[in-house]
Amino acid sequence: MTAPEKIRCDACPVMCYIADGKTGACDRYANAGGKIIRSDPLTLLDRRMAKGDEIKPFLAADWDGQTATGDEVVVSAIGAGTTYPDYKPAPFIVSRDIDGFDCVTVVTEAIFSYCGVKVKIDTDRHLGAEAAPVRAEGEVIGHVMTSEYGSQMLSLGGVDHLTGGSKAEGRKTCDALLRLCNKDAVELSVDGGCTVIVQAGQPPIVDGVREDRMRVGCGSATIGMFASQWQGLVDEVVVVDDHITGVVSEHQAGKVIDWPATGIRILGHRSTPGRYFKVAGPGQGWGGTDIDDPLTILGPWRAEKGARPGLSLLMVSTTGEHAAYYVLNDALEPVAQPMPEVLQPSVDLIAQNCEPALCTVLFMGGAGGSLRSGVTQNPIRLTESVQAARTTVTIGGAPVYRWPGGGITVMVDVTEVPDGAFGYVPTPALVAPLEFTVLRADYEALGGHAAKIRELDDVLETGGEYGAAARIVGGAE
Ligand code: SF4
Incomplete structure (x- = not known):
């Protein structure tokens, strides 16, 4: 008897060959009976449910989603998959009714080789000198930025550390970024300074001492x-x-x-x-x-x-x-x-x-690359539409801050993003869920893949290229 053939995942440049029943190098894709599927379910955000509540596994028939408006229920990009290198339309392009307006949300799990996190650590304790290297598991993954009012800032990741250094540096950087973005605790050490345990939304622990209070002022x-x-x-x-x-x-x-x-x-x-x-x-x-x-x-x-x-x-x-x-x-x-x-x-x-005193972790990345082709046949039109605020960008359904100037450079508070939303590929790069929402008429005008627009019910019933598993999580504050 011959062993079943491995099949190739083409969702990132690593191009893993995956045996039946196994997952690829990033654990995000698996071979299920000869078909590549996304190993995490597609995540729908229901703003009528309390934040943190979750229904999983989820069957479309058990849920009254059909009666929800597109403002209440959002198909996020979490678990949607990637259509790298974007020669085909994004995994889901979903029709939405928002306050009576006919809108479209395009979702994809974007691969960010150019990304990092900005960390704000509320503490009076001096973490290290400005520009001092910051390490995770011995590798330099970023540096100390400035001290602001009662907080100290770190810049971690970025292309120099992800891909511009040694393999070990890239791997450790990617791992630390992933854990920070997924709200896990990460121990960092500052050259000539402190060791600090950083976890989004939690108090920092500086040299083993948990910081309780942020200064009242100077x-x-x-x-x-x-x-x-x-x-x-x-x-x-x-x-x-x-x-x-x-x-x-x-x-x-x-x-x-x-x-x-x-x-x-x-x-x-x-x-x-x-x-x-x-x-x-x-x-x-x-x-x-x-x-x-x-x-x-x-x-x-x-x-x-x-x-x-x-x-x-x-x-x-x-x-x-x-x-x-x-x-x-x-x-x-x-x-x-x-x-x-x-x-x-x-x-x-x-x-x-x-x-x-808390740690704040902002994921920051540029979404101006090839993924735009999964949204529109004319990528610059998407950039222009985002810059003109006609297209809204969210990450895992969470609002982003878009930097002025060129490109689609966005930041998001990772505590606003559902748990486990970020992934990685071993190139190394981070994977972040990205959604673009735009009026249908504008979407068509900017060269969008209008023929691929689907209704929410259809998405729930038939899933997508990478499977039909879904979960629904609460999004209300
Ligand atoms: S690393 Fe993940 S996304 Fe990339 S080819 Fe392998 S399984 Fe697919």
Whole structure:
């Protein structure tokens, strides 16, 4: 008896030969009795169901989808398959009625060799220097970008790491991107900096410490917010911050409520009254600085400017995580004292005003390549239609931000995309579900594959080239 023949999957350039009952290298396609099928079901999004609810396996006959409008039920590209290299129309081109308008949604699982993720990590702790390499499992997969207000940004992936480096670098980059996009936890290390576990929608874990709070603001903003609540309870307040350390007696917020001078001296670069840059180096300590003892940012107190024995001082960080209370002795040196009960609520208020620290993962990719041919016979017309906002782009049904300028470069918050929506191929590249929605008349005008437009019922009953399995997931908030 001869072994059954392997058959070729042509959904990506790897062109796997797959034996009956087996899947290809990406696990996304399988040989089922001599036919290549998509191994995940086509995903329909039903906005009448709660987000996260799922019906699977799904039989068309069990569902009242026929009564739904095209706004309530969407055929997403998740599980739709790919028609690489797009010499044929996209896997599903579905007719939709949206608010009485005759629309079409074209879906395909797009292969992105040019893609990456932008990561926002809410933490004061210094993750690493700007432009420092970021590694996953030892390979460089990106770099540190900037620090923004209470967050630090990473840029991961991109063509240099996916395909421009060694094979190992490409594989590790693709693997890390895939896991991040599918909302899994990924451990990253920054050269010369920290190790951070990143998971979309979850708190970051920096060097093994889970970050709970995102700063209430910079040191200056914190002074502005709470100056009046400290008045009468303490003689001086310093909010220690790696970016802008605030001093209430010098700050405009103190001036307007006649806060007296205290003769304090801050060792840092004075920006404007009561606002200091670079009081210390960046690190894991107070307010994202490298200090554990806040007194190290103070110079000698000046009696001629108001310093006196008995003067009280509150020092606090931008999250309220660190706080200390001091009283000047006869030599005008601050001496640590227990935090007075009357001051603790103000420290607690800073902490209460902090938002939960989270990781945000934005998938970013350019959809301006050959996949457009699966949508229209005249690819530039699709690009123009997207840029003119006549064609809407979604990823797994989630709204995207489209970058201005050339191409179809989009970003999406991966937490808005249904679970398990992203895949990969070993070229290496990421696979992301992509949907284009446009008025039918516009679709026809831009050279769309009008003859391939199908009704939702037909899609449910007969499936597509890669099988008929489907699932339905809730899309309502
Ligand atoms: S890697 Fe996946 S998509 Fe590419 S040919 Fe193999 S099975 Fe098909």
